[in-house]
Amino acid sequence: MERYWNKEIECMSREDMKKLQDERLVAQVKHVYANVPYYKKLMDEKGVTPDDIRSTADLHKLPFLTKADLREAYPYGLLAKPLSECVRIQSTSGTTGKRVVAFYTQHDIDLWEDCCARAITAAGGTKDDVCQVCYGYGLFTGGPGLNGGSHKVGCLTLPMSSGNTERQIQFMIDLQSTILCCTPSYAAYIGETLHEMGYTTDDIKLKAGIFGAEPWTEEMRREIEKSLGIKAYDIYGLTETSGPGVSFECSEQTGMHINEDHFIAEIIDPDTGEVLPEGSKGELVFTSITKEAFPLLRYRTRDICVLTREKCSCGRTLVKMSKPLGRSDDMLIIRGVNVFPSQIETVLIEQGYAPNYQIEVDRVNNSDTLDINVEMSDDKFSDMVKDIQQKERELAAAIKTMLGISPKVHLVPPKTIARSEGKAVRVIDKRKLQG
Numbered sequence: 001m002e003r004y005w006n007k008e009i010e011c012m013s014r015e016d017m018k019k020l021q022d023e024r025l026v027a028q029v030k031h032v033y034a035n036v037p038y039y040k041k042l043m044d045e046k047g048v049t050p051d052d053i054r055s056t057a058d059l060h061k062l063p064f065l066t067k068a069d070l071r072e073a074y075p076y077g078l079l080a081k082p083l084s085e086c087v088r089i090q091s092t093s094g095t096t097g098k099r100v101v102a103f104y105t106q107h108d109i110d111l112w113e114d115c116c117a118r119a120i121t122a123a124g125g126t127k128d129d130v131c132q133v134c135y136g137y138g139l140f141t142g143g144p145g146l147n148g149g150s151h152k153v154g155c156l157t158l159p160m161s162s163g164n165t166e167r168q169i170q171f172m173i174d175l176q177s178t179i180l181c182c183t184p185s186y187a188a189y190i191g192e193t194l195h196e197m198g199y200t201t202d203d204i205k206l207k208a209g210i211f212g213a214e215p216w217t218e219e220m221r222r223e224i225e226k227s228l229g230i231k232a233y234d235i236y237g238l239t240e241t242s243g244p245g246v247s248f249e250c251s252e253q254t255g256m257h258i259n260e261d262h263f264i265a266e267i268i269d270p271d272t273g274e275v276l277p278e279g280s281k282g283e284l285v286f287t288s289i290t291k292e293a294f295p296l297l298r299y300r301t302r303d304i305c306v307l308t309r310e311k312c313s314c315g316r317t318l319v320k321m322s323k324p325l326g327r328s329d330d331m332l333i334i335r336g337v338n339v340f341p342s343q344i345e346t347v348l349i350e351q352g353y354a355p356n357y358q359i360e361v362d363r364v365n366n367s368d369t370l371d372i373n374v375e376m377s378d379d380k381f382s383d384m385v386k387d388i389q390q391k392e393r394e395l396a397a398a399i400k401t402m403l404g405i406s407p408k409v410h411l412v413p414p415k416t417i418a419r420s421e422g423k424a425v426r427v428i429d430k431r432k433l434q435g
């Protein structure tokens with residue numbers, strides 16, 4: 001039986017949801033125009049006033065905000081409430097450059113935690129569950145967000161933070177955790193360590209995992225589900241819009257429902273900024289219509305995905321986003337070909353390798369090189385050089401079929417690629433390091 005945290009909202013008719021969004025958007029634009037000089041200037045430059053925004057149909061008239069704006073306005077330039085009304089600051093993990101900070105009033109914290117409670121409930125969580133949160137705590141939004149959501153649901157919450165993996169497993173066994181929240185790469189690492197410590201899935205009580213904060217493939221989902229004996233659910237969010245919980249997966253596991261009562265989603269062409277019709281692949285843009293302190297309008301996430309309103313078997317009517325293929329700025333252009341690390345991950349897991357790999361891109365004699373270090377699992381480990389070369393050739397051929405360009409594959413001994421306790425670093429682009 002499907003469980004909802006807020007059935008009225010999660011299963012609301014499109015008509016009612018649109019009405020709610022219309023009202024909230026109109027009020028939010030007024031609030032931002034009156035309180036954020038930085039955004040007022042952008043609107044003035046575009047010749048738009050709050051009176052021009054009468055419903056969501058007018059959304060496209062508003063200017064975009066980008067990460068560059070956030071950096072320019074750092075730290076207080078986009079704040080829409082007096083600091084005395086703010087109760088929290090969080091910050092991005094800085095994956096792609098200088099960190100940005102986001103501010104929250106108590107109202108903003110409540111709505112964020114509420115979104116996380118929806119995600120936990122959709123994954124089957126109730127007050128009878130023990131929820132082990134191993135996202136990082138601190139400025140990073142992962143730990144605090146899921147921690148708050150878990151409290152709301154009434155789960156017994158284990159605020160573990162990331163790291164100290166053997167202790168994570170000991171607690172998981174001793175305290176009979178039923179739900180695990182962390183990055184997918186850390187979940188894979190926890191699974192690996194569990195088996196190394198001589199345990200099996202029979203020794204743990206986990207039933208579900210809520211994994212996000214970085215891209216992961218369907219192949220990786222199956223691996224994690226097998227190694228931990230659970231159902232693995234995706235969760236998405238970004239600091240700029242509050243944190244995890246902007247969207248979450250339901251029992252159907254075919255994309256994440258966006259909490260549309262708080263966030264309006266659009267898909268745009270990243271080159272022209274034009275809004276694309278439903279079903280098109282493009283850059284995801286969010287407008288937060290309920291946040292008070294840091295209410296970004298038309299924020300360009302740089303995440304590439306597809307939105308769909310097809311009926312979902314879970315009964316929710318909230319629009320669904322596909323797993324982001326990766327960020328537009330994660331995309332590598334190698335010898336003119338667009339490559340997402342997730343495509344390489346798909347091939348590796350299909351070929352029976354664990355998701356322990358690192359991609360190195362360089363430029364030698366004016367030509368791009370692509371080297372992929374892939375760890376052998378214990379059962380594949382072979383010290384027969386001939387064998388290794390054969391396996392490297394097979395893997396390179398499979399990757400060439402996927403990408404259209406030939407990589408150099410290097411099989412490396414087990415446990416030589418660093419494991420991730422947070423967001424995994426998959427790519428070293430030496431071309432960028434050289435400037």
Ligand code: ADP
Binds near residue numbers: 094096212234324
């Ligand atoms: P940073 O941009 O420094 O990593 P955040 O910690 O706020 O800062 O990360 C937000 C970004 O993480 C998103 O824009 C997206 O690229 C990525 N992300 C979050 N959740 C997911 C997910 N479930 N799948 C893929 N990518 C995700």
Ligand code: ZN
Binds near residue numbers: 252257313314315316
């Ligand atoms: Zn659903």
